[in-house]
Structure formats: structure tokens, C-alpha cells
Amino acid sequence: MEFLDYVIDGIINGVIQTTLLEWIAVATGLASVWYSMKENILVYPTGIISVLIYVYIAFSYKLYADMGVNFYYFVVSVYGWYYWVHPKNDSRDQVPVTMNTHAENLFSVALTVGSFTILYYVLSTFTDSDVAFWDSLTTCFAILGMFLMARKKLESWIAWIITDLISIPLYFYKGLVLTSFQFLVFTIIAFAGYFAWKKSMEKEEEKKKRERANSAAGATA
Numbered sequence: 001m002e003f004l005d006y007v008i009d010g011i012i013n014g015v016i017q018t019t020l021l022e023w024i025a026v027a028t029g030l031a032s033v034w035y036s037m038k039e040n041i042l043v044y045p046t047g048i049i050s051v052l053i054y055v056y057i058a059f060s061y062k063l064y065a066d067m068g069v070n071f072y073y074f075v076v077s078v079y080g081w082y083y084w085v086h087p088k089n090d091s092r093d094q095v096p097v098t099m100n101t102h103a104e105n106l107f108s109v110a111l112t113v114g115s116f117t118i119l120y121y122v123l124s125t126f127t128d129s130d131v132a133f134w135d136s137l138t139t140c141f142a143i144l145g146m147f148l149m150a151r152k153k154l155e156s157w158i159a160w161i162i163t164d165l166i167s168i169p170l171y172f173y174k175g176l177v178l179t180s181f182q183f184l185v186f187t188i189i190a191f192a193g194y195f196a197w198k199k200s201m202e203k204e205e206e207k208k209k210r211e212r213a214n215s216a217a218g219a220t221a
């Protein structure tokens with residue numbers, strides 16, 4: 001009961017102390033994740049606004065790895081914006097959702113482990129971060145999630161779920177209560193996004209099967 005009172009008081013005080021800048025970052029961040037779930041290209045302009053604000057916020061709270069990953073988000077968002085709307089098949093408006101190949105899974109593991117190792121070494125050795133391990137852990141999964149999302153891979157949502165679950169207590173500990181709550185909402189949306197993209201991928205696969213069947217039928221006619 002005392003813990004619950006502590007959490008409620010922390011949320012109330014955190015909301016009261018939340019700056020306008022953080023409110024904007026939260027609103028555009030939530031919009032970005034929602035648009036991502038819907039496969040709407042507005043995921044990128046809204047996301048870019050949010051991540052640029054969080055670069056500043058993360059620096060102010062000594063979350064250096066998170067600051068770096070938000071700058072990385074910006075760069076990959078520009079790439080993803082271009083990639084999504086330039087499918088190889090010109091009959092499509094966007095690239096379809098796909099799953100990683102075996103080689104892509106190996107690359108994903110290497111990217112996650114490599115980025116964590118580098119980040120943890122840098123933060124624990126060269127900065128005054130008091131959450132070097134957790135900052136590095138959430139950041140390495142976020143790096144993976146953003147890259148896979150830019151490539152429109154279903155596995156991106158798994159990486160985001162892990163990122164969000166770690167970020168909830170991390171930001172709460174740092175006193176960014178509204179942002180912590182935002183990551184709770186992100187977690188819920190990430191689960192919904194996974195199933196929405198899975199359904200989209202299955203529909204695309206079914207469409208391809210029908211096209212192949214029709215093509216085969218036409219060839220034998």
C-alpha cells in the first residue's frame with residue numbers, strides 16, 4: 001500500500017513538474033508509435049519531432065546512451081521514411097511487412113550484443129552515468145528496433161517491447177514520470193503493433209499465393 005501511494009504521488013508530482021517540451025515529446029512520440037502500428041507514413045515526421053526533443057532531454061538528465069540513440073533514431077527515421085515509400089514493386093504504395101531471414105537474425109544478434117558492449121564500456125568508463133548498465137541495455141534494443149522498423153520487419157516490435165519494459169522503471173527512477181508512463185503506453189501499443197503487422201504480413205502472403213495461382217491458371221489456359 002505504501003509503495004502504491006509512493007507511485008501515485010510520484011505520478012502526480014511528475015505530471016505537475018512536466019515541462020511543455022516533454023509534453024510535446026510525449027504527444028508526438030505516442031502519435032508516432034500509433035502511426036507505426038497502422039503502417040502510416042506519418043510515423044516518421046511525428047517521430048522525428050519527438051526524438052529531437054528527447055536528445056535534449058536525455059542530455060539534461062545524463063542519459064547519454066539514450067541521447068545518442070535518439071540522434072540515431074533521427075538518422076534512421078530519415079532512411080526509413082525513404083525506404084517505406086520506395087518499394088521495389090512499383091505497384092505498391094509502401095514496402096510490405098516481412099520477417100527476418102536467418103542471416104538477418106544473426107545480424108540482429110550481433111548488432112544488439114555489439115552495441116551493448118560498446119555503450120556499456122563507454123558509459124561506465126568515460127561518463128558519470130549512474131545507470132550505465134540499464135541505459136546501455138535499453139539503448140541496444142532500441143537501436144535494433146529502430147533499424148528493423150525502418151526495414152519494416154515484424155521482429156522490430158519484439159525489440160520495442162523489450163526496450164519499453166526496461167525504460168518504464170528507468171525513467172521513473174530518473175524522475176521523468178510522464179515519460180515513464182509513456183513507455184507503459186508504448187508497451188501496450190507495441191503488443192498491438194506486433195499483431196497488426198503479423199496480420200498485414202499474412203494478408204500479403206495470401207495475396208501472393210492468389211497471384212501465383214492465377215498466374216499458373218493463366219499459363220495453362
